[in-house]
Amino acid sequence: AQKITQTQPGMFVQEKEAVTLDCTYDTSDPSYGLFWYKQPSSGEMIFLIYQGSYDQQNATEGRYSLNFQKARKSANLVISASQLGDSAMYFCAMREDSWGKLQFGAGTQVVVTP
Amino acid sequence: GAGVSQSPSNKVTEKGKDVELRCDPISGHTALYWYRQSLGQGLEFLIYFQGNSAPDKSGLPSDRFSAERTGGSVSTLTIQRTQQEDSAVYLCASSLGTGKTEAFFGQGTRLTVV
Numbered sequence: 742a743q744k745i746t747q748t749q750p751g752m753f754v755q756e757k758e759a760v761t762l763d764c765t766y767d768t769s770d771p772s773y774g775l776f777w778y779k780q781p782s783s784g785e786m787i788f789l790i791y792q793g794s795y796d797q798q799n800a801t802e803g804r805y806s807l808n809f810q811k812a813r814k815s816a817n818l819v820i821s822a823s824q825l826g827d828s829a830m831y832f833c834a835m836r837e838d839s840w841g842k843l844q845f846g847a848g849t850q851v852v853v854t855p
Numbered sequence: 856g857a858g859v860s861q862s863p864s865n866k867v868t869e870k871g872k873d874v875e876l877r878c879d880p881i882s883g884h885t886a887l888y889w890y891r892q893s894l895g896q897g898l899e900f901l902i903y904f905q906g907n908s909a910p911d912k913s914g915l916p917s918d919r920f921s922a923e924r925t926g927g928s929v930s931t932l933t934i935q936r937t938q939q940e941d942s943a944v945y946l947c948a949s950s951l952g953t954g955k956t957e958a959f960f961g962q963g964t965r966l967t968v969v
Contacts, residue, residue, distance in 0.1 A: 776958075785960065788958075832897065832898065842910075843886075843888055843903070845898040845900070846897065847896075
C-alpha cells in the first residue's frame, strides 16, 4: 500500500507567490519523521525540511514551512515568495522509527513563472 | 569524503552483462538506502541497510538484483544479466538512522543498457 501520497503531479506558480504542496501519509507507528526534498533538473536531491511526529510546532526553514496536521496525517510544504530557482521536483518522504526505511511519494513538479 | 560518493557516475552496458554499482556513505552513517529513478519519475525503493544487515529488501525488482554492505560502510548493488528496462539512475543515500536525521544522497549512477 502507498505510504506517501502526493496528489499534485505538477503546478505552476508565479514568482513571489506562495505555493502549497500536498502530502499525506499512512502509518501506525507513533514515532516517525517527515521530510521534504527538492530535485532540480540537475538531479541532485536537496534536503529542505524535517518534521518529527512528536514536534508540537510546525517546522520552518527560511522560506519553507511545513503545515503538519497529525490527526489528518498531512504534511504539506509551503514555499513562500517563490523564486525562479524553486522550479524543481519536490518529494515528500517518511521514515518510521521502528523500521527505519525511508519512503518517498511520487513527487510534484513545480514550475515558477516570471 | 564529505558526502555520499557513488561510482561510476555513468555506465553503459550491453544487454545480458552484469554490472556493479558502488556507494560510499558518509562515515558513521549506519543506514544506507538504494533507490532507482527512471526519467521524470519518482524514487523507487530498492533496499535498505542498517549496518551490514538488510531489514528490508522488498523493493528489489527480481532475483537479478542483489546488494551487500560490508564493514557497515561501502555498499555494492549488483545487477546480473542486465535488461533494457534496468536503464535508470540508481541513487544511494545514507543517514545516521532514526530521529531528526535527514538522508544525504549521492549524485547517482546513470545506467544505460543497450
